[in-house]
Amino acid sequence: MKNKFNRLSLAVAIAAAAFASQAQAGGYQINEQSVSGQGYxxxxxxxxxxDATIVYGNPAGMSFLDRAQVTAGGTYLNVNTDISNTSSDSSIDGAAAGLGVPPGAVQVPMGPISGTNDGDMVPGTLIPFAFYAHPVNERLAFGFGVYAPFGSKTDYEDTxxxxxxxxxxxxxxxxxxPTVSYRFNDQWSAGVGITYNRVDGELATKIPGVLLGRPGGPDGEVRVEGDDEALGYNLGVMYQPIPETTLGLTYRSKVSYTLDGQSQASGGAEALIPNQDASLELTTPETVNFSLTQQMTDNLKLMFGASWARWSRFEEIRIDGSVNPDPITQETQNYSNAWAYSVGGEYQLNPQLALRAGVTIDNTPTSDQFRSVRIPSDDRRIFSIGAGWSPTEDMTLDFAYSYLTERSTRVDRERTLGPTQLxxxxxxxxxxxxxxxxxTYRF
Incomplete structure (x- = not known):
């Protein structure tokens, strides 16, 4: 039973890491790579x-810029969560409870799990970015960007x-x-970017005191840290059939990681859970974004966008560890392909000031069956406003505010740890x- 418990405990920790990181690209994919774009x-x-944030939005767009420029900024996210209608329960296998029955024959109730549900477990976070775009001539342009495509932090109270x-x-x-684009003529341009990606993760899971030989006593903890580096790429094409109409299409490749990490126990769990190596093959999905920009008048332009992520490739989590040559765990996930849609507009009030607004519908790839307390997300709606102020021809300051609301969702999970059912x-x-x-500053 001890060896089985070791494997299960490590599986809980690392499987949660995989689930959390994947969910960031769906329910919590970071879109904050442009404040000017956030406004609509x-x-x-x-x-x-x-501006230079087009390096991320569509590599082909750099060749439509008239001069070199750098854009840097960030978005501060303040997330609020309300948790209600909670229920919990725990039970132990009758054989482990000393009832003299075969293992798995009966579960003995141990009552609800005591604790709190304060919510608001996501700390306020600043998401920065920086981009540089340099048109070499009327056709060729180079650029570079540093940004955060995925990321999150959930920190529940100890109880x-x-x-x-x-x-x-x-x-x-x-x-x-690093990015390059080429404009073939007045209508067509194409671009490509190579991405170097580094992922760092840390997570923790509490282990019930009853499994540590102290029923009703404090919990132990399993904590996992891991990292990896991987390459990906972006492709973009932009088409302008007439000066007033621009269409863009961007493809972002999947990125494959092998997360290598350590599982470490504390709070009394050391006697049951040895520190050991673990690895996880993780692939984030490819995505496609299409958008249309239409100049309605000299001062008004309207935009429409649609994004698709191929989440259907994420069918299971497979975790391999140093304890056993067989897989530590194989968990079915069955994610769905996800779509997001947005509409927005920009009005040039005067040569110095542009006003923006937009609405986004972002559908989650997760399902009710597999939703986790780590990523308790669902379909969301985002309402945005923004403004761009250009005090000089060389400089623009952009500001934006977004309000995100998610559909109320239910988390309903069960887990077996050793002889205990939670x-x-x-x-x-x-x-x-x-x-x-x-x-944004232009040179």
């Missing part, structure tokens, strides 16, 4: 050329009722992207406020 809900991400399903998760992905269920309601600012 990123509706024209692949087609509207405002969280669902702590045995994940009490701490932190994921950070930083990408660096259950936790709760309703989650998430909302977030995003405050963005960026500076």
């Amino acid at each position: 809900g990123h509706a024209g991400r692949s087609s509207n050329v405002n 969280f009722e669902g702590r045995n399903f994940g009490n701490y998760t932190e994921l950070r992905v930083i990408s660096a992207q 259950d936790y269920a709760a309703d989650y309601k998430n909302e977030a406020h995003g405050f963005g600012a960026q500076l």
